[in-house]
Amino acid sequence: MDLGLTGKQAIVCGASKGLGYGCAASLAEAHANVCIVARTQSVLDESVAQLSALGQGEVTGIAADVTTAEGRDKVLSAHPETDLLVNNAGGPPPGDFREWGREEWLAALDANMLAPIELIKATIDGMIARGYGRIVNITSHMVKEPVGLLGLSNGARSGLTGFVAGLARDVAASGVTINNLLPGQFDTGRLRSNHKKFAERMGVESSAVRERALSQIPASRFGEPEEFGATCAFLCSQYGGYITGQNILLDGGQYRGLI
Numbered sequence: 001m002d003l004g005l006t007g008k009q010a011i012v013c014g015a016s017k018g019l020g021y022g023c024a025a026s027l028a029e030a031h032a033n034v035c036i037v038a039r040t041q042s043v044l045d046e047s048v049a050q051l052s053a054l055g056q057g058e059v060t061g062i063a064a065d066v067t068t069a070e071g072r073d074k075v076l077s078a079h080p081e082t083d084l085l086v087n088n089a090g091g092p093p094p095g096d097f098r099e100w101g102r103e104e105w106l107a108a109l110d111a112n113m114l115a116p117i118e119l120i121k122a123t124i125d126g127m128i129a130r131g132y133g134r135i136v137n138i139t140s141h142m143v144k145e146p147v148g149l150l151g152l153s154n155g156a157r158s159g160l161t162g163f164v165a166g167l168a169r170d171v172a173a174s175g176v177t178i179n180n181l182l183p184g185q186f187d188t189g190r191l192r193s194n195h196k197k198f199a200e201r202m203g204v205e206s207s208a209v210r211e212r213a214l215s216q217i218p219a220s221r222f223g224e225p226e227e228f229g230a231t232c233a234f235l236c237s238q239y240g241g242y243i244t245g246q247n248i249l250l251d252g253g254q255y256r257g258l259i
């Protein structure tokens with residue numbers, strides 16, 4: 001299938017590892033020009049080298065923190081016209097809401113709500129003018145089935161979800177789509193570190209948390225970043241034009257709701 005992405009410019013945030021890397025890899029394989037963003041230069045350089053081997057487009061990396069205005073400016077000044085935007089950053093830490101003050105809440109909102117909104121604001125009018133744009137926000141299955149320990153994530157991502165629901169319809173006639181991808185449990189550094197933190201809180205081994213998590217997934221396995229990335233590339237493709245304003249769950253069947 002030709003996804004129609006040859007020559008399209010993508011910015012993929014939080015993409016030197018994990019789910020963001022999976023999205024960047026699928027877009028690179030589809031011959032888009034891909035700019036990946038992450039904070040750690042050394043990991044970024046390795047990822048750019050790996051991604052460059054996948055397709056015919058140009059792959060670049062920008063070391064920047066997308067939760068800061070300076071970081072976002074650095075990315076946007078290098079790519080003032082982007083066709084595809086994948087919003088992603090690290091998730092907030094788990095914990096007890098009694099331990100969270102204004103500072104923790106603002107950090108979560110910056111990373112998982114306000115940074116994506118700022119990047120959308122800076123890129124969407126160009127997409128509308130060119131008649132093609134795809135925005136994909138990586139959120140979480142926690143938007144559909146929240147647990148208390150991840151309250152910072154639930155709160156911030158729900159805010160982004162609510163904002164996007166309105167905007168997606170406002171721009172739908174202009175060839176620009178906006179969707180959220182909701183990962184369930186994917187085998188990434190973030191998942192392993194969360195299991196470790198849960199285990200410390202519960203006073204059990206990390207492997208016990210991992211086994212328990214696996215037992216709740218009907219597919220009996222964690223997801224792979226490649227399959228997440230392929231879904232992202234499809235949404236970005238010429239065939240994704242009629243899908244907008246959606247929250248697409250990739251969770252191996254874990255969410256038990258009918259719809």
Ligand SMILES: NC(=O)c1ccc[n+]([C@@H]2O[C@H](COP(=O)([O-])OP(=O)(O)OC[C@H]3O[C@@H](n4cnc5c(N)ncnc54)[C@H](OP(=O)(O)O)[C@@H]3O)[C@@H](O)[C@H]2O)c1
Pocket residue numbers: 013014015016017018019020037038039040041043064065066067088089090091092111138139140141142183184185186187188189190191
């Ligand atoms: N994995 C899962 O099962 C799962 C489930 C639900 C939700 N999620 C959410 O999905 C997102 C991605 O998760 P993941 O598992 O792929 O995480 P990951 O493996 O830890 O990868 C995160 C990537 O984002 C980069 N990054 C983090 N903060 C950044 C920032 N402020 N600015 C720019 N780049 C940043 C990291 O590089 P640097 O650290 O070098 O910046 C890294 O490349 C997170 O928000 C996570 O909470 C994941």
